[in-house]
Amino acid sequence: MSILGKCPYCNANVHSKKIVAQGKKIKLYSCENAKKEYDESEQYVFTADSTCTFRVYSNAFLKWNKRSFSEYEMKKLLQDEQTIVRLHGRAGTKEYFKYVILDKEYGVSILWDEEVEEEKV
Numbered sequence: 001m002s003i004l005g006k007c008p009y010c011n012a013n014v015h016s017k018k019i020v021a022q023g024k025k026i027k028l029y030s031c032e033n034a035k036k037e038y039d040e041s042e043q044y045v046f047t048a049d050s051t052c053t054f055r056v057y058s059n060a061f062l063k064w065n066k067r068s069f070s071e072y073e074m075k076k077l078l079q080d081e082q083t084i085v086r087l088h089g090r091a092g093t094k095e096y097f098k099y100v101i102l103d104k105e106y107g108v109s110i111l112w113d114e115e116v117e118e119e120k121v
Contacts, residue, residue: 004071005078007031008102010052014078016071027058029074056107061085061100069100069108077102084116 003013012033019028033052039045046053058068065088076083082101087110088094097116103109 002071004029004075007033007052007054008078008081009054009104012052014054014074016074021057021059024059027068027071028055029058029069029071030055053104054107060106060108061087061110064088064110065090073100077108082111085110 002016004016005014006012007014010031010033012031014029014031017028017030019026031052031054033050034055035047035050036044036055037047056069056074058070060069066085069085073083073085077100082099084097085100086095086097089096099111099114099116100108101111
């Protein structure tokens with residue numbers, strides 16, 4: 001596990017950890033205070049001693065044909081509170097760049113209405 005930066009919500013360390021989700025190997029970026037476990041009904045829930053909910057899965061942008069949100073991108077997001085990602089159209093031919101910001105509910109959000117200037121890419 002490597003430390004990527006400080007949690008935007010509680011200032012604890014954000015770690016990168018390799019996990020398997022739905023049969024795929026991905027990375028989970030999470031606050032050290034956001035702990036989850038399986039409860040008796042096999043639901044994956046926050047533990048009683050969790051004090052934060054910050055978690056981002058590296059495959060968060062899969063439906064926009066971005067296979068992985070990298071550790072570098074996560075570090076930049078934690079440091080600057082935004083980063084730029086490259087997304088692809090359905091056929092995989094068209095590529096476009098969008099800003100990603102922190103989102104309390106979903107971990108990360110794409111700013112669809114903001115255009116990324118060419119020189120920033």
